[in-house]
Amino acid sequence: MPTETFEFQVEARQLLQLMIHSVYSNKDVFLRELVSNASDALDKLRLAALRDETPDADVSDLHIELDIDKDARTLTVRDNGIGMSYDEVGQLIGTIANSGTAEFLRELREAQESGAEGLIGQFGVGFYSAFMVADEVTLLTRRAGEGRGTRWTSRGEGTYTLEPVDEAPQGTSVTLHLKPADPDNQLHDYTSVWKIKEIVKRYSDFITWPIRLAGETDEGDGEAAQETLNSMKALWARSRDEVSEDEYHELYQHIGHDWRAPLETIQLQAEGTFEYQALLFVPAHAPHDLFTQNFKRGVQLYVKRVFIMDDCEALLPPYLRFVKGVVDAQDLSLNVSREILQQDRHIRMMQRRLTKKVLSSVKGMMANDADRYATFWREFGAVVKEGLVTDPDNRDAILAISSFATTHGEDETVTLKQYVERMREGQEDIYFITGESRQSIDNSPHMEAFREGGIEVLLLTDPVDEVWVDAVGEYEGKRLRSVAKGEIDLGPQEAERAGGEKEKQTEEYAGLLAWMREQLDADVKEVRLSSRLTVSPACLVADTADLTPALENMYRAMGQEVPRTRRILELNPDHVLVKGLNQAYRERPDHAGLTETAELLHTLAVLAEGGRPKDPARFVKLMADRLERTL
Numbered sequence: 001m002p003t004e005t006f007e008f009q010v011e012a013r014q015l016l017q018l019m020i021h022s023v024y025s026n027k028d029v030f031l032r033e034l035v036s037n038a039s040d041a042l043d044k045l046r047l048a049a050l051r052d053e054t055p056d057a058d059v060s061d062l063h064i065e066l067d068i069d070k071d072a073r074t075l076t077v078r079d080n081g082i083g084m085s086y087d088e089v090g091q092l093i094g095t096i097a098n099s100g101t102a103e104f105l106r107e108l109r110e111a112q113e114s115g116a117e118g119l120i121g122q123f124g125v126g127f128y129s130a131f132m133v134a135d136e137v138t139l140l141t142r143r144a145g146e147g148r149g150t151r152w153t154s155r156g157e158g159t160y161t162l163e164p165v166d167e168a169p170q171g172t173s174v175t176l177h178l179k180p181a182d183p184d185n186q187l188h189d190y191t192s193v194w195k196i197k198e199i200v201k202r203y204s205d206f207i208t209w210p211i212r213l214a215g216e217t218d219e220g221d222g223e224a225a226q227e228t229l230n231s232m233k234a235l236w237a238r239s240r241d242e243v244s245e246d247e248y249h250e251l252y253q254h255i256g257h258d259w260r261a262p263l264e265t266i267q268l269q270a271e272g273t274f275e276y277q278a279l280l281f282v283p284a285h286a287p288h289d290l291f292t293q294n295f296k297r298g299v300q301l302y303v304k305r306v307f308i309m310d311d312c313e314a315l316l317p318p319y320l321r322f323v324k325g326v327v328d329a330q331d332l333s334l335n336v337s338r339e340i341l342q343q344d345r346h347i348r349m350m351q352r353r354l355t356k357k358v359l360s361s362v363k364g365m366m367a368n369d370a371d372r373y374a375t376f377w378r379e380f381g382a383v384v385k386e387g388l389v390t391d392p393d394n395r396d397a398i399l400a401i402s403s404f405a406t407t408h409g410e411d412e413t414v415t416l417k418q419y420v421e422r423m424r425e426g427q428e429d430i431y432f433i434t435g436e437s438r439q440s441i442d443n444s445p446h447m448e449a450f451r452e453g454g455i456e457v458l459l460l461t462d463p464v465d466e467v468w469v470d471a472v473g474e475y476e477g478k479r480l481r482s483v484a485k486g487e488i489d490l491g492p493q494e495a496e497r498a499g500g501e502k503e504k505q506t507e508e509y510a511g512l513l514a515w516m517r518e519q520l521d522a523d524v525k526e527v528r529l530s531s532r533l534t535v536s537p538a539c540l541v542a543d544t545a546d547l548t549p550a551l552e553n554m555y556r557a558m559g560q561e562v563p564r565t566r567r568i569l570e571l572n573p574d575h576v577l578v579k580g581l582n583q584a585y586r587e588r589p590d591h592a593g594l595t596e597t598a599e600l601l602h603t604l605a606v607l608a609e610g611g612r613p614k615d616p617a618r619f620v621k622l623m624a625d626r627l628e629r630t631l
Helices: 010-020 029-050 086-093 101-110 113-122 126-132 193-203 245-256 338-343 345-368 370-384 392-400 416-421 438-442 445-453 465-472 492-498 501-508 510-519 549-557 576-587 592-608 616-630
Strands: 004-007 064-069 074-079 134-142 149-154 159-165 171-178 211-215 264-270 276-282 299-303 306-312 324-329 404-406 409-414 429-434 458-460 478-482 524-529 538-541 567-571
Touching: 010 126, 029 064, 029 074, 029 126, 029 171, 029 193, 029 306, 064 193, 086 134, 086 149, 086 159, 126 134, 126 171, 193 211, 193 245, 245 264, 245 276, 245 324, 264 345, 276 345, 306 338, 324 345, 338 345, 345 370, 345 392, 392 465, 409 416, 416 429, 429 445, 429 465, 438 458, 445 538, 458 465, 465 478, 465 549, 501 510, 501 524, 510 524, 510 567, 510 576, 510 592, 538 592, 567 592, 576 592, 592 616
Parallel strands: 064 211, 299 324, 429 458, 429 478, 524 567
Antiparallel strands: 004 159, 064 074, 074 171, 134 149, 134 171, 149 159, 264 276, 276 324, 299 306, 404 409, 404 458, 538 567
């Protein structure tokens, strides 16, 4: 097969240009990324060998080798890992098969110098960072167990070549034809032994495979240098006082592909009948794809220091999917599969313990460091609340670390415990309202009587809030009550103040309410007077057991058939519009304009809660006609 030339995918070409013309200060990260890729390849080969999937592979001395040639100004990163086939090279290197590519490119362009180098690893396109320091990159690879290899070459200018190679060692070597050193632009001399040692020590010391240096010394005397540059110490197996925060951060950055320091480091050592060590990290920032279907979740699983899998989902529940880290078990089989993990009682026991450890760590953060907790909840609160629905065993622990926006302050959040402690005398329920944003909630007519009465209401704006409040139901004997559902009784003070007024108004409006119920039968199941409105003329509410419109829409978006629920229309008997309508109905009940007014009143209530008119064109016509009559 002859040498073939291919064009890079559009996104890959854009990415290459960003790398070639890079102005980012920390170009050293290219080596971190290439070493990380080599380490992954060695992990994959050892695992395949343990499962007898590569009987012809050589696994006798798995390692990473760095080879410096000062005269040719090349640096080669070589591994004897799993390698790639001809087709895999084209798929993995020629394109970026990543749904976040466009997002990555946007963030990379916008990133400041301090943050750009972290984005490279975060989006899984580390190979391309080689073009920050190299004019040309050559990759030679042979998949373990196969006879022929593949050579890939590119100058990063829009095309690359692929050619089969008869003689190639097992694994992958990446040779960088280095650009001239340019200290003014932070482009160091990467043929310098001390510089390579410094980068490996800073970023890759904990890599579990030996990283060996081969090539010339800095003195240039041609003497071969053969030494292992990394300590290969498993940080999770060492006590906390033996490990610096910087070392933990470097491990997290390697595992999490994140340039920021983690928000929290959690260490756990379980001894007894089933032994394991865990080192977990809570990120400081939510990944962009946290709520997408393809989000890669799970922690790394090792068995007796042997890497088993990169994303073991069985060790933490989905609502903690943002947690990164390593779990090293002593008593699992090396040949364990994902299917077996789902059923293994030891894994289930580990999941329970790890989950409780993470939740208790967040609780400690909440008690001892309000700013760090505020960051955690801002970034991950929406996903943690999923556990209130899916994990009833830990519901109390999740509620204890949950906080919510409140009408008591623009920037204040409150726990349910704090809410109950400051409930006013006679208040029986915990009130909340759900909506798309704080602004829409603040302007909701459902809030009027609560605002006027100074009653605190929790403001819930995450989609999951629509679900968990029903699943939880109550807290410390206090019901969770939506201000937009059912009839509202604001306590004995309001009942006493109203006296017989409500009974009198119900009698006064009985005819109008019955007539409007008949006119709006297709849209509402009841028309009644409201105890929650003080300013607006009308609002729509649901029965206590009904789904909210937002929840109906959520289920439909998931492809579930949900019958349309007719709502309850509540009227404010003290509003001038409602008073006028009642008077008009008494004086001329057969007037054609009354039906239009009732329809408009209902549509205004729909709009007030952020809904859409059933027939927008008709609504506009009715409004225009009414406005015309006022001129």
